[in-house]
Structure formats: C-alpha cells, structure tokens
Amino acid sequence: MKRVMTGVLLTAVLGIGGAGAASAAQPSGDGTARQDCRTYSGVTQCGQPKLTEKQRGCVTAAVEQGMTERRATVECTALP
Template sequence: MKRVMTGALIAAVVGIGGLGGAAAAQASHTGDQNTRQDCRTYSSVEQCGQPKLNDKQRACVDSSVQQGMTERRATVECHAFA
C-alpha cells in the first residue's frame, strides 16, 4: 500500500510540474503569435501571410476548393506546387 501511495504522489508532482511547464510554453507561444504573421504548414510547406498567386495558381485554388479542400490549404499547396 505504501508503494502505491508513493507512486501516486510522484505522479502527482510530475504532473503538476508538467502543467507548469506547459503553461509557461503556452504563454511564450502566445507572445510570439502577436509579433508573427499568419503562418501555416501543409505538405511540409510553410506559408506566412497571403501569397500573390498567378492565374494558374488561382485556378488550382478554385479547383481544389470545389473538390473539398480548405482555401487556406489550397492556397499554400497551389502556391508551392502549381
């Protein structure tokens, strides 16, 4: 019984420490978001802001959206691959 209680106590302390670390990481991440542009990554391609698309890329976005892809993802993928 003593081992079970000790194990539970250790798990609780580790859990609390983990939550504190996660909260600190979240706080710093939120601060970074305010200074950065709107960035997203699809198919291993990161895109920040709104790219300027040529006619072929715009047609690719329109086609992809009609097929069910989100516009944000289609914009990144068509900008990178079309």
C-alpha cells in the same frame, strides 16, 4: 464563395489553422505583432501570397473539391 471567404477570415482571426498539420499564428520576436502562418505537405507559408492566374485556378478547383482555401493556397503555390 463569399461563405468560404468569411470562414477563412474567421479562421485567420481566431488563429486556428485549417485541417491537417496547419500551424496557428505565431507571435513575432517582440510579442506584439502576429503572423498568419500555416504548414501543409512540409511547406510553411506566412501571410497571403500573390497568386498567378494559374494558381488562382488551382485554388478554386481544390476548394470546389472540398479542400480548405488556406491549404489549397499553400499547395497550389508550393507544388507545381
């Protein structure tokens, strides 16, 4: 899990989304701050959401099956 978290952190720092239709971080209106946004399955999410216990379990299961943690987080919070 530590390796996955390190990869996610590096990906976020570099501004590279996971697989699929992920979007890279976009600058805000003033151009100085950056948001961590990504889009999967037609759902856009910025920042790191607070997950319920059920959503954390969903993310863990999806990552174990090969999905990126970023994508799993969006899909497990957006799709019931």
